[in-house]
Amino acid sequence: MLEPLQIRAHFPALSRTFSGKPFVYFDGPGGTQVTQSCIDGMTHYLTQCNANHGGAFVSAVESDAIVEEAHTAMADFLNARLSSEVFFGQNMTSLTFAFSRAIGKTLNPGDEIIITHLDHDANFSPWRLMAEDRGVKVNVVTVNPADCTLNMSDFTRMLNTNTKLVAFGYASNAVGTINPVKEITRMARSVGALTYIDAVHYAPHGPIDVQDIGCDFLACSPYKFFAPHLGAIYARQDLLESLTAYKVRPADNHAPWKWETGTQSHESLAGLVGTMKYLEWLGETYGQASGHFRSDRSTILHAAMNAIQSHEAVLKVRMLDGLMALPRTRLYGITDHGRLDQRVPTFAIRMEHHTPLQIAQYLAERAIAVWSGNYYALNLTEQLGVEDSGGMVRIGLAHYNTAEEVDRLLNDLSEL
Ligand SMILES: Cc1ncc(COP(=O)(O)O)c(C=O)c1O
Structure with a gap:
């Protein structure tokens, strides 16, 4: 597992607060935060x-x-x-x-x-x-x-x-x-x-x-x-x-x-x-490479992405189980534990009595960023029959997210 404090120290935006709370970025599918080395x-x-x-x-x-x-x-x-x-x-x-x-x-x-x-x-x-x-x-x-x-x-x-x-x-x-x-x-x-x-x-x-x-x-x-x-x-x-x-x-x-x-x-x-x-750095610190790559850096970068994948696999189960346990909530996509390697930790949900936008606004007030709507996956929201009623709420995890952040979102949603 990646050490969250060590990882998060590379992303200056993650120290942001809003309304006195640490800001949670579950908006990665719309664009992730950048590293200090990028800046x-x-x-x-x-x-x-x-x-x-x-x-x-x-x-x-x-x-x-x-x-x-x-x-x-x-x-x-x-x-x-x-x-x-x-x-x-x-x-x-x-x-x-x-x-x-x-x-x-x-x-x-x-x-x-x-x-x-x-x-x-x-x-x-x-x-x-x-x-x-x-x-x-x-x-x-x-x-x-x-x-x-x-x-x-x-x-x-x-x-x-x-x-x-x-x-x-x-x-x-x-x-x-x-x-x-x-x-x-x-x-x-x-x-x-x-x-x-x-x-x-x-x-x-x-x-x-x-x-x-x-x-x-x-x-x-x-x-x-x-x-x-x-x-x-x-x-x-x-x-x-x-x-x-x-x-x-x-x-x-x-x-x-x-x-x-x-x-x-x-x-x-x-x-x-x-x-x-x-x-x-991530690949050298946490990674394990397998396969044949074009250069040493390619090998290390693939090791980094393997480490990210393994780390996210744990967060993925925590978020999935938590969302599945919420009352009056529908989760779209693969939910079977035996097939979780066929999905990334991006979760689309709908909850009864609240539109996706209302849920995104409710979380935004609690310093949690998620997207709602169709995120340009228009054919899918149409095929699922949710396009005319606001699409879905999208909760997207990245490797810099933590178990505490997952629990915070689940707790806020259960209060809703
Ligand atoms: C799966 C997928 N494809 C394409 C795009 C479009 O990418 P860009 O914003 O670089 O044009 C996005 C952006 O959200 C995306 O998620």
């Missing part, structure tokens, strides 16, 4: 080497080195084969819209894609709109309402030799379900389809190894794993080189630069490098 990285960048790309002078040279380091660190985090297989942008949504246009250029009428109802809309609408533009058929995998898992028989039925792309999530940002990503990727590949995985919600909770998964593309957002507001995409090198990027002419013609349109948020990339230093 230091940004401060260093902005005070010492704030410059645009490609200059001959010292601050620009140092700036370029930090940007390069961010790519290498992100490749280590995902265990990409090459650092040029990673590129950054404003956020996952913008990157996916841009990238869907590049992939769409290779598709024609008669081609098909598969997307899912379990996904955040950022991995749904870009593909649907692209398909509309290109005359491509869209197949949508539904969700099993009982446990909020993907309907795999839908997927098997829809997959055929016309399928050119399968876009799906690693984990649901609403109900926490972890999808069988390796199996879906293997099946997609068997018909020659490309795979685009939205790992935004999964990334703070466990290790990601794109080589082991065998996917073609994987998107995530560093601001969901203790770094600044950024989006990142991994893509296979040959695809990054062969696909046409919509770019300005003077920009570099090679990956990853051809995909990074305009000036990036260099200070955020510097912050990401700082966050990776924290994760390295």
